[in-house]
Amino acid sequence: MTASHPPFRVLCLPGSLRRDSWNRRLLWAAAAHAPATLSLELYEGLGEVPLFDEDSARTRPEDLAGVDALRSAVAAADGLLIATPEYNQSLPGVLKNALDWLSLDSPQGEVLEQKPVAITGASTGPWGTRLAQTALRQVLHACGALVMPTPTLFVASAASRFDADGRHADEALAVSLHRMTTALDRWIAQLRPETRDARPVCG
Amino acid sequence: MTASHPPFRVLCLPGSLRRDSWNRRLLWAAAAHAPATLSLELYEGLGEVPLFDEDSARTRPEDLAGVDALRSAVAAADGLLIATPEYNQSLPGVLKNALDWLSLDSPQGEVLEQKPVAITGASTGPWGTRLAQTALRQVLHACGALVMPTPTLFVASAASRFDADGRHADEALAVSLHRMTTALDRWIAQLRPETRDARPVCG
Numbered sequence A, B: 001m002t003a004s005h006p007p008f009r010v011l012c013l014p015g016s017l018r019r020d021s022w023n024r025r026l027l028w029a030a031a032a033h034a035p036a037t038l039s040l041e042l043y044e045g046l047g048e049v050p051l052f053d054e055d056s057a058r059t060r061p062e063d064l065a066g067v068d069a070l071r072s073a074v075a076a077a078d079g080l081l082i083a084t085p086e087y088n089q090s091l092p093g094v095l096k097n098a099l100d101w102l103s104l105d106s107p108q109g110e111v112l113e114q115k116p117v118a119i120t121g122a123s124t125g126p127w128g129t130r131l132a133q134t135a136l137r138q139v140l141h142a143c144g145a146l147v148m149p150t151p152t153l154f155v156a157s158a159a160s161r162f163d164a165d166g167r168h169a170d171e172a173l174a175v176s177l178h179r180m181t182t183a184l185d186r187w188i189a190q191l192r193p194e195t196r197d198a199r200p201v202c203g
Helices: A022-033 A054-059 A061-076 A093-102 A130-142 A171-191 A193-198 B022-033 B054-059 B061-076 B093-102 B130-142 B171-191 B193-198
Strands: A008-014 A038-042 A079-083 A116-122 B008-014 B038-042 B079-083 B116-122
Touching: A008 A022, A008 A061, A008 A171, A022 A038, A022 A079, A022 A116, A022 A171, A038 A171, A054 A061, A061 A093, A079 A171, A093 A130, A093 B093, A116 A130, A116 A171, A130 B130, B008 B022, B008 B061, B008 B171, B022 B038, B022 B079, B022 B116, B022 B171, B038 B171, B054 B061, B061 B093, B079 B171, B093 B130, B116 B130, B116 B171
Parallel strands: A008 A038, A008 A079, A079 A116, B008 B038, B008 B079, B079 B116
Antiparallel strands: none
16 A cells, blocks of 8 residues: 555656657556556657767757756656667667766756666567666666666567557556556655655664 | 788777767777778768657658768778767667667668677776677677677776877777777678688588
């Protein structure tokens, strides 16, 4: 049973820019099947994040509106849910590029540092983004994010797992998504600074 | 001793867009210290490759001039030399994004398939891009490229390894670069289709 609290804001990042991507559908379905204590919002601006370039970061800050918008959205969120496709046995360059920007220090700090994150991913093939999620997990660890260890959720054969409008998952996946988002709710609650501060000190 | 042949064209890809990046210097130095049987050309167009988007690939091919240019350069090269920085314990999103595009089929075929590739990388810290190169190697394998297994070259403490104009390496690194590029020359020679066709068949 999740404790009652004002909904945690969870920013959902799809790793693919394709409008009808399976991972966008997976995030829609996650929102449909999440507990009421989570408010999931899909972030649609990853395509506005330019290629990482430290020269432009110094000399053309006006080009970085897409980075600033993403950074602000991440900073304002209580947690992240990232759904990644697998390209060439790893996470997409588009997603890694966004994380490279987010790992820089900024006026808002390093916004991934200490951020609770859950990861998942869908593919139409049989492997369910096993290698992409493993690579993504390591990158997020390197960024200082607090990646939820379990439950994992690898979605294979994605083309047969969603309804016609792509907004809802089949029954088994709906159960898995509810379990994962409920665990994310607990993960965020347990890691919140005020919770950490309130913890009894041992010894 | 490398056999005499018309120079192999090696396209050099720096994984960072920064003008003065250590990996760009590493590739300049590789060109300075390579055997005469290799012709190394630095590719400067990675910043023109848009974010990977399968929708744009279908609907806005006019946006993909940067992809077409890269693909043509790779197709025309006898081999590649990639120098990667390490961002968040992996290869940069910019480099992965370019490889995601190159892994698609095209009128020129899958241009990384069967392409001889050597990888290296430089970082100012103590680890010399160990994890970035490991991640890059796996991605290239997934793309069907033929990645040279040895010698490996991990360049740590990069800020102290090049001369003032950044075009030449210190003596130890020059030796390593000569050894690596000489091995790449042999690797390309041994993998060329005409060589493969000429091989005696056993059995």
